[in-house]
Amino acid sequence: MTRPSIAKGLRDALPIIFAYFPVGATFGVIATSNGVPWLIVFLISAWVYAGSAQFMLLSLALSGTSPVSVIVTTLLVNLRHFLYGTSLGPAFSKWSEAQRWMMAFGLTDEVYAVTSSRVQQARPVVGYQIPFVYSCYGSWLAGTAVGATIGKSVPVAVSDALGFALPALFLALLMAGKRSLSYFVAAMVGALLACLADMAQLGNVGMVFGAVVGATAGTLLEKRRIDRQGVRH
Template identity: 35%
Template sequence: MNQERTRYKRGALPAIARGIRGALPIGLGYFPIGMAYGLLAQQTGLSVWAVAGFSLFVFAGASQIMVLPLIAAGASIWSIVGATFIVNLRHLLMSASLSPSLSSWSRTQRVLLAATLTDESFGAQSARAAEGSLDPDEALALNATAYIAWTLSSVIGFTLGLLIRDARAWGLDFALPAMFIGLLTPLCHARPALTAALCGAGVSTALFRAGFGSGAVIVGALIGATAGLFVTELVPEGGKSHDA
């Protein structure tokens, strides 16, 4: 039994190393975003334990940053939980899209992947899934590395918040959208993906400006995914956005 475990560990090391390497760009990108979150949270009045706790147990930058104005405004706990739930519903769509690549995974591995899946790691996992099935050791190592980077950077940001008076004056509140746009762009080389991205962004923006709040993200994602599926049926497999 011990020999089998040793062989497994040795075989898993290359996959784990690949996962860590794959997470380095995400982790490096997380540092300015996590620091921005920690800084804004400190200026909102949260303690360092609350900042670290949110990062450890919520681990969703968009919702963590989104609830800060609600906390500052004295919103009820149920309003904060409800808003967080709505914003994070998109994770159901992301997990569902990866599900076909997880058929050989154990239930524990699937739970761990779902619990640590973010917009950025989803982009990386989707790119790998498009090339074939996902290796659980590699995928979980990628997510774990990003998880550590996010939590650490948020605590560092809290410390910086003691020194910087106004984080928004530096544009740090736009760090998360900027990073996700950068991750999304390389995935939009095919017509279905490009259509889904444009439709989702357009609908979400229009609904948000019309006063739908955070629910606009979910509706936009559903309409974007539907549009992408529709184009998939029309465009031959492998069709690129530049094809005639």
């Protein structure tokens, strides 16, 4: 691991670190205020490490849903991570199996978003990727621990303003990408379908549906563009 690559990893992690801390703290506050023991709250963040799935686990478990239903429903929500691993896989083909498994533990929505943008620019190196992934994880754990410990005394204005950190990060990543018509069409189709699914209260199904249909729309448009160029030449 070289210093510049570690520094770059930590620099890229900063927006996620700032965003994860209040969300982790919110999870800690909600869980402990519903009577979940501190150690279990921390274990959920440390072992599951998936924001929406953690909130869903908490809500289903506290509402008395059967354990099998809780497990199956929450894992269905997390199935979208299959797309992440599959799409990043080719960029990590030079890594050892152990390194890939170490990296995979921290493959959250936000880590995927940054990583997929970075691997377009250069092959991922361990010295960048592992500090990047695990500093985000550290922030999530620290936020959970603080939230579970101090309860409801986090200033509302601070957590409210930091609530925009994740949308801002996603917008920054979108604008740092390819900037072709097919790229933005993929994003817009994804956004539209996810919104419609949310309005129909279909939950995270919309995210997977939006991702699959959006990627397909972008691919078809790109193919049409290439075909047209071929005809002109």
